[in-house]
Every structure is written in structure tokens, then in C-alpha cells.
Amino acid sequence: MTQIKDTERELQLFRLRLSVAGLVVFVCFGLLMLRFLWLQGIRHSEYAERAESNRISVVPAVPNRGLIVDRNGVILARNFSAYTLEITPSKLDRPLEVVIDELSKLVDIQPKDRKRFKRLTEESKTFESLPIRTRLSDEEVARFAAQGYRFPGVDIQARLFRQYPLGQTASHMIGYIGRVNKKDAERLEEGEDAANYRGTEYIGKEGLEKSYEKELHGITGYDEIEVSAGGRAVRTLSRTSPTPGNNLRLSVDIELQKIVEQAFGERRGALVAIEPATGDILAYVSMPTFDPNLFVEGIDVKSWDDLNTSLDKPLLNRPLIGTYPAGSTFKPYMALAALQSGKRTPEMAINDPGYFWFGNNKFRDDKEGGHGRVDMYKSIVQSCNTYYYNLANDLGIDAIHDFMSPFGFGRLTGVDLENERTGVLPSMEWKRKTYKKPDQQKWYAGETISVGIGQGYNSFTPLQLAHAIATLTNNGIVMKPHLVKMIENGTNKSRKLTVAKESFRIPLKQENVDFIKNAMIGVTKEGTSARSFMNAPYVSGGKTGTAQAASMSKSVKYDASKINERLRDHSLYIAFAPADKPKIALAIIVENAGFGAAAAAPIARLAMDYYLLGKKPNDPMPVIPKATTKPTNANDAAQTSNSKPEAAKPELVKPDTTKTSTSPSKGSAQ
Numbered sequence: 001m002t003q004i005k006d007t008e009r010e011l012q013l014f015r016l017r018l019s020v021a022g023l024v025v026f027v028c029f030g031l032l033m034l035r036f037l038w039l040q041g042i043r044h045s046e047y048a049e050r051a052e053s054n055r056i057s058v059v060p061a062v063p064n065r066g067l068i069v070d071r072n073g074v075i076l077a078r079n080f081s082a083y084t085l086e087i088t089p090s091k092l093d094r095p096l097e098v099v100i101d102e103l104s105k106l107v108d109i110q111p112k113d114r115k116r117f118k119r120l121t122e123e124s125k126t127f128e129s130l131p132i133r134t135r136l137s138d139e140e141v142a143r144f145a146a147q148g149y150r151f152p153g154v155d156i157q158a159r160l161f162r163q164y165p166l167g168q169t170a171s172h173m174i175g176y177i178g179r180v181n182k183k184d185a186e187r188l189e190e191g192e193d194a195a196n197y198r199g200t201e202y203i204g205k206e207g208l209e210k211s212y213e214k215e216l217h218g219i220t221g222y223d224e225i226e227v228s229a230g231g232r233a234v235r236t237l238s239r240t241s242p243t244p245g246n247n248l249r250l251s252v253d254i255e256l257q258k259i260v261e262q263a264f265g266e267r268r269g270a271l272v273a274i275e276p277a278t279g280d281i282l283a284y285v286s287m288p289t290f291d292p293n294l295f296v297e298g299i300d301v302k303s304w305d306d307l308n309t310s311l312d313k314p315l316l317n318r319p320l321i322g323t324y325p326a327g328s329t330f331k332p333y334m335a336l337a338a339l340q341s342g343k344r345t346p347e348m349a350i351n352d353p354g355y356f357w358f359g360n361n362k363f364r365d366d367k368e369g370g371h372g373r374v375d376m377y378k379s380i381v382q383s384c385n386t387y388y389y390n391l392a393n394d395l396g397i398d399a400i401h402d403f404m405s406p407f408g409f410g411r412l413t414g415v416d417l418e419n420e421r422t423g424v425l426p427s428m429e430w431k432r433k434t435y436k437k438p439d440q441q442k443w444y445a446g447e448t449i450s451v452g453i454g455q456g457y458n459s460f461t462p463l464q465l466a467h468a469i470a471t472l473t474n475n476g477i478v479m480k481p482h483l484v485k486m487i488e489n490g491t492n493k494s495r496k497l498t499v500a501k502e503s504f505r506i507p508l509k510q511e512n513v514d515f516i517k518n519a520m521i522g523v524t525k526e527g528t529s530a531r532s533f534m535n536a537p538y539v540s541g542g543k544t545g546t547a548q549a550a551s552m553s554k555s556v557k558y559d560a561s562k563i564n565e566r567l568r569d570h571s572l573y574i575a576f577a578p579a580d581k582p583k584i585a586l587a588i589i590v591e592n593a594g595f596g597a598a599a600a601a602p603i604a605r606l607a608m609d610y611y612l613l614g615k616k617p618n619d620p621m622p623v624i625p626k627a628t629t630k631p632t633n634a635n636d637a638a639q640t641s642n643s644k645p646e647a648a649k650p651e652l653v654k655p656d657t658t659k660t661s662t663s664p665s666k667g668s669a670q
Contacts, residue, residue, distance in 0.1 A: 059225055060199030063218030064160055066245030066490055068174060068208060070254040071280075076174050077209070079160040083136040085144065086129040089121060091153030096121075099151065100132065106143045107133055112298070116179075134297060135161065162202065164292045170257050172317045173284040173417075173483060175207015176292035196220050205295065207317075208248060208483060211418050215487055218245035244490035251280030251485040259610050259617065260285045263603045267593060269570075270318035272466035272481075273586040273607060276576070279470070279479030279499055281415070282584060282611065286318040311566070319466075321421040323459040324589055326409075327545030328383045328596070329574045330454030332516050333468065334391055335376050337403040339512040343394050346515055349375040356389035358446050363389050380519035381527035383544065385453050392452020397443060400451060401427035406478070406506045407468040409460055415481050416498070423464055426457035455548060465574060465587035473541075473576040473585050475513050476506035517541055521579050529573065532601035538612055539579040542604065544596030545572035547589075568592040573600035577608050584611050 068077035085107055092099055100117075103109060113133055120130045136144075141156060148154070162177050180188070180203050188197045197203075198220060204210035221242030260271050264287040273283040288310075294303050307315050316322060338344035354370035356363045365371070365385045371378065379387035392400065405411060410425025424430070428443045435441045450456035463481065471478050480503050486495045520541030524533040528544040547570040571593040576585040586604060593599035609615040 059223045061221035061223060061239070061242045062199050062201070063220060063242035064244040064490075065162060065177070065202075066216040066218065066488075067247045068216075068250065069247065070250050070252050070257075071485060072253065072255075073249075074254050075165060076170065076250070076254065077162065077164055080163050081158050082134065082161050083141050084131045084157050084159045085133040085136060085140075086131050086155055086157050087117070088129045088153045088155075093152050099154065103132070103144075103151065103154065106147055107136065107140045109133055116298075129155065129157065131157075131159070134159070162296050166254070167293065168289040168291050169261060170252065170254065170284065171207075171289045171292045172286040172319070173207055173252065174292060175209040175211075176205055176295040177202045177209050178205040178295050179298060198222075202296070206292075207417065208250075211416055212248055212484065212487075215248065216245040218490060219243035246490045247488040248484050249486045249488055249495070250483055251275070251278075251282065252284060252483060253282050253611065255616075256283045256607060256611050257285060260603060260607050261287060261289065263606050263617075264590070267599075268312055268318075268591040269589050269593070269600075270322060270462040271586060271588040271603065271607070272319050272463050273584055273611070274466050274470040274481055276470040276474035276582050276585050277479070279481050280485060281481055281483050283586070283607065284319055284483060286316070286320075286322075288312050288314040290314045317417075317419075318589075319462045320415070320417055321419060321461065323421060323423045323461055324570055324572075325456075325458050325547040326454035326460055326465060327547035327570070327572050328454060329465060329469075329543050329545035329572050329587070330452075330458065331380055331383065331388055332472070332520055332543055332574075333404055333407060333409075334388055334395075334400070334452055335380060335519070336472070336508070336512060336516050337395060337400065338376070338391055339515065340403065340508065341395065341399065344376060344391065346376045349373050349378075350387055350390055352384055352386040354386070356386050356449070358389070358393065358449055361446055361449075363449055376515075377519050377522065380516070380543065381522040383528055388452040389449050392448050393445070395448075395452075397448045397451060398427050398429075400448070401425055401430075406504075407471050408464050408478075409458075409468060411464070413463055413467045413481050414503075415463060416483055420463070421461055423461050424457055424459040426451060431457075454545065462587050462589055465572075465589075466585065469574040469576060469587055470585040471506065472513070473517065473582040475510065476508040478503040478506065517576075517579065520576075524575075528597045529575075529601040532597060532605050536605070536609075538577050538608070540575055540577035540608060541579050542573060542575035542601065544601060545574075546570070546595050547572055549592055566592055569594055571596045571599035573597075573604050575601075575604045575608070577612060584608060 064079055067075060067079075069075050085103070087096070087099065089096060100109065100114065109132060117130060117132045133140075136156065144151075144156060148156075164171070164174060164176070179201055180197075184203055188194055188200075188203075193214065196217070196219060200217070200220070204213040204216065209216065219242060221240045223239045224237040256273065260273075260283055264271075264285070267287060269285075269287050271283060271285040272281060274281055290307055294300075299307075335344070339346070350373075352365060352370035352372060352374050354365045354368055356365075363385070366383070370386065371382055371384045374382070374384045374387050376387075378384065401410075404425055410423050412420050412422055414420075426447075431443050432441045447456055451458055467481050470481070480499050482499045484498050486497050488495050518541075520543055521539060523529055523544065524536075524540050524542050529542050533540060533542070549567055549570055569592070571590040572588065573596045574585075574587045576582040584607075586607060588600045588604055590599040590603070606617055609617075
């Protein structure tokens with residue numbers, strides 16, 4: 001039986017299917033149109049920016065680092081051009097490791113070079129040129145030039161490197177730069193200048209290189225490079241040139257620096273010289289020193305171990321973080337405190353029997369039998385300890401602290417170097433905050449006695465000692481000490497001073513300041529440093545000091561020849577010249593060298609002769625004695641019993657208030 005088709009029904013079914021298909025197509029095209037409108041309309045700018053960034057890559061152009069020069073223009077830190085072997089990974093036709101292995105047959109490539117290059121490739125883009133070896137020799141350049149055709153993507157480039165042409169001279173002051181490590185990178189990323197350090201491989205690590213990093217670095221430029229989808233560089237579209245870093249002109253006279261460093265020889269110690277009227281640091285010496293060039297490309301293991309394990313601690317920045325007792329150099333300030341407070345007059349005198357009893361403790365003077373009748377002038381010129389034992393007890397620890405603090409003792413000077421140490425200027429409050437146990441927090445009256453001669457808890461940096469004598473000779477006008485005198489713009493060469501005004505003034509009576517200065521002049525004329533300044537064509541003032549480096553038993557007589565060299569007393573000296581209008585004030589410490597007059601004062605004389613007269617030592621530098629068998633000055637080696645001093649009223653030697661001449665008789669040299 002033949003089946004009859006329902007044509008009409010099939011036609012309706014076909015039309016339904018066609019309508020559904022048309023609707024589906026319409027919806028799909030509608031969705032595509034909506035997506036098109038979304039991408040091209042609403043999100044156009046965002047995706048256009050993404051597309052452009054994929055096509056164009058920004059490569060940073062690192063600026064030239066600023067120079068560092070001394071006050072006379074002598075270059076202390078500069079840049080020099082050297083050849084560098086560089087690889088652009090995206091241009092290589094072979095695996096990277098194979099290329100490096102073949103290059104090592106032409107150029108010396110050490111494991112540390114490979115390690116550094118691997119790190120650079122992880123942090124950089126494939127089309128950037130990265131150094132695999134720096135500072136190629138002429139022979140290595142010639143060898144590669146002859147075989148360069150075999151290495152597509154490998155080139156020799158000329159780059160700038162940091163150099164310190166004077167080597168070890170003034171290294172603690174100048175510091176050094178080094179490669180950016182992980183810690184540096186994290187710190188830079190968190191800072192405001194993160195973008196300015198894109199592509200930077202080196203950064204200031206110590207000294208002025210670190211504290212003036214932002215000035216020296218400059219402003220990073222950039223190249224806009226068109227790249228292919230595979231990451232290959234196609235062409236350079238534009239370039240924004242980097243702005244070179246600013247130059248630093250220091251206040252330091254590098255010739256003066258050299259003379260002092262040579263005078264120290266193999267001795268350890270520090271010297272800081274300051275121009276009182278301006279705060280300009282004229283010399284900043286820390287001995288022994290080191291070669292900062294070792295650190296630029298990464299110091300080798302042996303050199304690092306030698307520097308770190310040396311007993312002389314060549315990496316220690318002594319003027320900034322080394323702390324020492326002030327010894328007798330503290331006495332002029334004690335005398336000034338007495339004058340200002342009215343506790344003493346210049347004419348008031350004591351009878352010095354050679355010791356001072358306080359409770360059950362006997363504080364000895366340096367001169368056996370004593371100095372006899374001692375007024376204030378004689379106490380400074382002959383460095384009489386007994387006078388200052390008595391004075392310290394009368395003043396009290398807090399009065400001493402409050403007077404000394406404005407001079408910079410136990411305070412940051414604000415010098416333009418990082419990590420300055422505060423030192424210790426003791427007071428009752430300081431002891432309460434420093435110690436945890438109640439019996440340790442109590443200040444005993446007997447502890448004040450040794451503070452009066454610069455010992456006890458007193459501990460100051462050489463920079464603080466220099467700042468204090470500069471402030472005293474500047475009549476109480478405080479100028480912030482600084483190493484950088486001016487900053488010179490790297491582009492237009494305009495200059496700006498770093499310190500232009502005084503910080504503050506200490507209210508001192510001029511007649512009191514003049515008396516102290518006159519007594520310090522007496523030290524160089526007839527006192528403890530007279531021998532060192534004999535026949536000097538200028539008038540200077542000074543004060544010697546001998547500071548204890550280690551505690552000694554009361555029953556043991558000090559004999560340097562029988563003591564380990566590193567346990568012997570330190571030699572100190574503070575000075576200023578010319579006396580009428582000082583142009584230089586300095587503080588010097590020679591570690592474990594004994595009396596200030598024997599070791600420190602002669603170096604101070606050399607420094608002043610050069611700075612004031614332009615005189616350079618023609619003869620070999622004087623050899624600083626290794627030790628002295630003379631008993632140490634009790635100022636710095638005052639022997640007391642180990643028991644705690646009693647707070648009872650001391651047995652004082654009554655002052656003789658009879659008016660006496662201000663010119664003392666000759667005394668023993670310290």
C-alpha cells in the first residue's frame with residue numbers, strides 16, 4: 001500500500017527548523033556584536049594599551065654616577081670605560097649553555113660569572129643585552145674579535161665602571177658601591193624611587209657612596225623598543241636620555257688626609273679635623289684602612305676573610321662608631337663647667353698630695369707625691385687628676401651631664417654618614433634606663449669621681465671629641481660637622497651648600513672660654529705637649545690624654561712593657577690653631593700607644609704644619625713608640641678598689657683660695 005506524504009506538515013516542520021536556526025544564528029551574531037561593542041567601545045583603551053605594551057618594550061638606560069672630589073678638586077671616586085662581553089639571549093642560534101661553554105675557550109669565564117649571569121637572565125627580558133664578563137683585557141677583546149662571527153647575539157660593549165683612584169686613602173669616608181643584592185632590591189621596590197632604579201646593577205653600600213646615593217645615582221632614562229611576538233627586538237622607536245648623577249665636592253683636604261694616614265703607619269686609631277667656623281671636616285682618618293675597589297664587582301673570598309678576621313679591624317669606621325674614654329681631654333670642659341656654674345674661680349687652688357680619698361677608696365694622681373699647690377690653669381697645663389676628682393664630686397654627675405651634652409658628648413653629631421654611634425655621657429637617668437637590676441640602676445656618688453677625669457662610663461667617638469673642641473674654640477657656636485661641602489648638578493654644574501647656618505649657640509661667658517683657651521695654649525707652651533710643638537711658627541692650644549683600654553688591678557703597677565700591646569693605654573690629643581682665630585680643630589686617638597704627648601700630639605703637629613703652613617714632612621714619619629714604661633696617667637688609669645664606692649661624704653683636700661699667679665711652674669709631662 002502506497003503511503004501518501006503530508007507535504008504541508010513537512011513544509012511547516014521545515015519552516016520551524018529554519019526559524020529556530022535563524023534565531024540561533026541571530027542570537028550568535030548578536031552576542032558577537034555585543035562582545036565587539038564591549039571590546040571596541042567600553043574596553044578599547046585598556047586593550048589598546050595592552051596590545052601596545054606587547055608590541056613595545058621599555059628598556060631602562062642607567063645614568064652615569066656622579067663624581068666625588070675633595071675641596072681642591074682632586075678626584076676620589078670616578079667612572080671609567082671598560083669592555084664587557086654581553087649576550088642577548090633572544091638572538092642566540094644555539095642553547096645558552098653551549099654558547100657560554102664555547103665562549104669560555106676564548107675568554108676567561110669563572111663559575112661566579114656564570115652564577116651572576118644566570119641571576120640576571122631570570123630578572124631580565126630575553127632581548128636585553130646582559131654582561132657575562134666585565135673588564136676584558138685587550139688580549140681577550142682581540143681573541144673574541146677574531147672569532148666573533150661564530151657567535152650571533154654576543155657582542156663586546158663599552159660600559160662605565162666605578163673606580164677609587166687613591167685606593168686605600170680615605171676609604172672609610174668615601175665608602176664603595178656594590179652589586180644590588182636581594183635585600184637591596186626589596187628595599188628599592190618598597191621605596192619611592194623604585195622606577196628610577198630599574199636596570200641599576202650597582203648601589204652605594206658604605207660611606208658617602210651610600211649616604212648620598214640619591215644624589216649620585218641620577219635619573220634613569222629609557223629606550224622604547226618594538227618587539228616581535230617571539231620577543232625579538234625589531235627597532236628602537238624612541239629614546240629618553242638618562243640624567244647623570246650630581247657630583248659631590250667634599251670639605252676634606254685629601255693631601256692632609258694622606259699625611260695623617262702615613263703618620264699613623266701600622267698603628268690603629270682615628271683623627272678628625274674640623275674647621276670650627278663652618279663645620280667643614282678637613283680630614284677623616286680611620287686606621288687601618290682598606291681598598292674599596294675590592295668591593296665594586298664583589299670581593300673574593302680570601303680578601304673578605306682577611307679583612308674580617310684581622311685583629312686590627314680594618315673595616316671598622318673608628319671616627320663614626322669606635323667609642324673610647326676621653327681621658328684628660330675631658331678636663332678643659334670640666335674646668336669650663338666649674339667656671340660657668342660658679343663652683344670654681346681661676347684663682348681657687350687645692351693642695352695635691354698625689355691622691356684623693358673618697359670613702360674607703362683612694363683615687364691616685366699620675367704624679368707620685370702630687371703636684372703641690374694647683375689652681376685651675378695649672379690643673380689643665382700639668383693635667384692634675386686630683387683637682388678634677390675634687391671638682392667632679394662638687395659638681396655631681398647630672399650637672400656634668402647637662403653641661404657636656406650641648407658640646408656633643410654622648411649625642412649624634414648629625415654628620416652626613418649613616419650608622420653614627422651615640423657613645424655614652426653618663427647620668428642618673430642613663431643608668432636607670434641602661435641596667436635592669438635595681439642595685440645596678442643606682443648611681444653611686446663615687447662613680448662620679450672617675451667621670452671627672454674622662455674615665456668611668458664615659459665613652460665617646462673621635463668625631464664627637466673633634467666636634468666638641470671645634471665648638472669650644474668657636475666660642476660655643478655649634479656648626480654641624482659635614483664631609484660634603486657642596487653638591488654640584490651633574491647637568492648644569494650649579495652648586496648648593498650642604499650646611500650654611502649655625503645649629504645653635506651654647507650660652508657661655510666669653511671670659512671663661514678665653515681662660516680655658518689660654519690654659520690649653522699653656523699645654524703646648526709649657527705643659528704636656530710642649531715638646532711636640534717646640535718652635536712651631538704659630539700658636540696653638542691643646543690637651544693630651546691617656547685613656548685606659550683595660551681594667552687593671554689596684555695592686556698592680558702599670559708597666560706597658562709587661563702588658564699585651566692591645567691592652568695598653570690609648571693615646572689622645574685635642575688641639576686648635578692658630579690660637580687667636582682657629583682655622584683647624586682636631587681630635588686624635590692612637591690605640592694602645594700610651595701617653596698622648598708621646599704618640600698622638602706629634603701626629604697633630606704634622607697635620608697642623610701642613611694645613612696652616614703647607615709644609616709636608618720631608619723626612620720619614622716619626623716612629624710612634626710601641627710602648628712606654630712610665631706609669632700611666634691616673635686620669636686614664638685611676639686605680640680604685642673593686643668594691644662599690646660609698647656615698648658618704650668624702651675626705652676632701654681643702655682648696656687654698658689665696659690668689660696666685662696664673663703661670664704655673666714646669667710640671668711633669670703626661
